[in-house]
Amino acid sequence: MRSNRIGFIGLGIMGKPTAKNLVDAGYDVVVNDVRDDPVAELEDHGAESRETPAEVAEVSDTIITFLPKGEHVRKVALGDDGIVEGADEGQVLIDMSTIGPGMIREVADALADEGIRTIDAPVSGSEQGAREAWMRIMIGGDEHLVEEYREMFEVIGGQVTRVGDTGAGQVAKVCNNMIAAAEVASLSEALVFAEKAGISQEKLVEAIEGGAAQTWALETRAEGMIDGDLEPGFFGSYMYKDLSIAVDDGEEYGAPIPLSSINHELFKSLEEKGRGELDFSAVVTVYEDMAGLDE
Incomplete structure (x- = not known):
């Protein structure tokens, strides 16, 4: 009932x-x-x-x-x-x-x-x-x-x-966000690579969407990342917190998580730069900083 x-x-x-x-x-x-x-x-x-x-x-x-x-x-x-x-x-x-x-x-x-x-x-x-x-x-x-x-x-x-x-739902959610963080980080890397290589980020997305590189992040976040529209649907601070759980639990369970460990450091940088209240796709700005695109 x-x-x-x-x-x-x-x-x-x-x-x-x-x-x-x-x-x-x-x-x-x-x-x-x-x-x-x-x-x-x-x-x-x-x-x-x-x-x-x-x-x-x-x-x-x-x-x-x-x-x-x-x-x-x-x-x-x-x-x-x-x-x-x-x-x-x-x-x-x-x-x-x-x-x-x-x-x-x-x-x-x-x-x-x-x-x-x-x-x-x-x-x-x-x-x-x-x-x-x-x-x-x-x-x-x-x-x-x-x-x-x-x-x-x-x-x-x-x-x-x-x-x-009990707890299985949390395991699934941590796994979900490990994947989502990896998608957004790899998309950030590609967008900044394209910018440094001198091609249009918009044309890059047009060229690859629907193909092997099609992801949830490409579909839902690429436009905002290119335009600088980073209003939160999911805070960067929350992704940093969730990846911290992944890192700690990966150690506890003996699960190798090299990609999530790197992404944890990227989102730590986002947090330390005071951008945690932006959408988690704002991790692109960390790549832009490393590439000197903010200068």
């Missing part, structure tokens, strides 16, 4: 449109965020709000968290005025953040001691995907529990895949 009263904590670039879609689908949504403006916007859209995660949990059947980092999820779930202080035995936390398998398993184990079940359900699709509900949702959790929420997940995103048990 599905839950209709959803607590939703985290109204950022992805969380806010996701919460709105749940309201539009007829769910009773109760929101919380550290910022007042998105809370007020959701209230205007038909949601209620509460001051703390604990208060959200007290009035909700299910709680969704959609937060930037693992420490935020741990604090919201387990800290003072956290979900654990307001939730009853049998309630469910669905975490849609990208925090890595180790962190979600740590949080899930602590909540399980209180009788609270956990599903990890990170997403891919950027802000537009969140608005238009065609995100890819990668799910880890008990198979029967996940099926109870399938209808809700399908409201949020167009492709819903249970990958395995």
